[in-house]
Amino acid sequence: MKLTAKPVRGSGVRHKPLAATTAPGYKNPNRQIVVRDTGAASRLRDRQSVYELRCDACGLRYGCNGMDIKARLCPGCQGGVAAEPLRESQQSSLFG
Ligand SMILES: [Zn+2]
Numbered sequence: 001m002k003l004t005a006k007p008v009r010g011s012g013v014r015h016k017p018l019a020a021t022t023a024p025g026y027k028n029p030n031r032q033i034v035v036r037d038t039g040a041a042s043r044l045r046d047r048q049s050v051y052e053l054r055c056d057a058c059g060l061r062y063g064c065n066g067m068d069i070k071a072r073l074c075p076g077c078q079g080g081v082a083a084e085p086l087r088e089s090q091q092s093s094l095f096g
Helices: 066-071
Strands: 032-041 049-055 061-065
Touching (some): 032 061
Antiparallel strands (some): 032 049
């Protein structure tokens, strides 16, 4: 009995040179666009900073850590998880 299990080679286009999902202007498949790195530390993920994203569908701006950008859904119109706070937003001090 002979098993002819050849290793399946996909159409080898898997290797992208480090997708810059945190670069300003990057748009993920859910139409969430990176605006800038706010420099604030993420509260959800260690050693990640918070980026400001803008939703191309509704225009909402919100914070998102670097690791979650590529699959981010808009918290306003796509049912995404709650945004991380943007440091410069005009909210009164939460921990006063
Ligand atoms: Zn939206």
